[in-house]
Amino acid sequence: MSGRDNDTDPSVEPGQRVSLDAVFDTLADVAPEIRAGLPGRRVKTEETNESGERQLAADVWADDVLEDRLGGLDAVGEYASEERADVLDTGDGALSVAVDPLDGSSNLQSNNPMGTIVGVYDEPLPAPGSALVASAFVLYGPLTTLTVARDGTTTEYVVEDDGPREVGTVSLPDDPTVYGFGGRVPDWTDDFTGYVREVEQELKLRYGGAMLADVNQVLTYGGIFGYPGLRENPEGKLRHQFEAAPMAYVLHCAGGASSDGAQSVLDTEPDGLHGRTPVYLGNERLVDDLEAALDTR
Ligand code: AHG
Ligand code: MN
Numbered sequence: 001m002s003g004r005d006n007d008t009d010p011s012v013e014p015g016q017r018v019s020l021d022a023v024f025d026t027l028a029d030v031a032p033e034i035r036a037g038l039p040g041r042r043v044k045t046e047e048t049n050e051s052g053e054r055q056l057a058a059d060v061w062a063d064d065v066l067e068d069r070l071g072g073l074d075a076v077g078e079y080a081s082e083e084r085a086d087v088l089d090t091g092d093g094a095l096s097v098a099v100d101p102l103d104g105s106s107n108l109q110s111n112n113p114m115g116t117i118v119g120v121y122d123e124p125l126p127a128p129g130s131a132l133v134a135s136a137f138v139l140y141g142p143l144t145t146l147t148v149a150r151d152g153t154t155t156e157y158v159v160e161d162d163g164p165r166e167v168g169t170v171s172l173p174d175d176p177t178v179y180g181f182g183g184r185v186p187d188w189t190d191d192f193t194g195y196v197r198e199v200e201q202e203l204k205l206r207y208g209g210a211m212l213a214d215v216n217q218v219l220t221y222g223g224i225f226g227y228p229g230l231r232e233n234p235e236g237k238l239r240h241q242f243e244a245a246p247m248a249y250v251l252h253c254a255g256g257a258s259s260d261g262a263q264s265v266l267d268t269e270p271d272g273l274h275g276r277t278p279v280y281l282g283n284e285r286l287v288d289d290l291e292a293a294l295d296t297r
């Protein structure tokens, strides 16, 4: 089963509530600063990250800013990111934050949307999806928005110069309209290709190359996003700890579902800090159909 009912515990203890407030207030505070720092940092560095991807100056810089600001909070005891090899011990705080400082950073080149993903775990990293207690993403689009998932609810804010303004609760429309899947079509498996042929009869293709922006379209219009396991790379591209699980948490809190092809990503464990996983996020019916299509037992 991909969907999980009430899988986020609304009875969070008060101390943790204060700690989560600190994390998301800080994220709202730092978002305009990161956005403002992007234009001058579109150049590639000579370095590659743990996933073997060439880093942009913006990737490295945003990671440093977030490490300083989120890692500096009393509530945060560990900071990890896609852009650094190891988990950083940042003190005695009970929360561990796992960050994709810039998701879809190659979109900087083409001036398309991209953003920041933050997963908040209450266990040392790498941690299973079940250890997530909240997650959020910032989308640097025509507006800067902050979408926070906690206490079983997903809430969207517009980040303005004087702070975040709540837009409202996000809940996945019942009637889905869009889909987007990553990877080259010839690299897809036959089972997945068969599923896509069905989906495209019903939905409209929307794919922009930044997971969080593509998922935000699903949150807005209903539908499904996925980065599948590929013939030569059965784990796909996206990283469990920094991308797949935090965005799955957002979907679940918005009334949607997640899967790695067989079960909810919130029920799976990462294969190491930088481990990858196939991930599918969207309306429960579409995710259930996907699981059925990939179930070759
Ligand atoms: P990142 O910029 O953090 O490395 O993430 C890029 C990811 C993800 O955002 C997106 O869904 C995917 O890569 C796009 O990959 P393709 O270029 O293969 O479509
Ligand atoms: Mn990413």
Ligand code: MN
Binding pocket: 059, 082, 100, 101, 102, 103, 104, 105
């Ligand atoms: Mn990234």
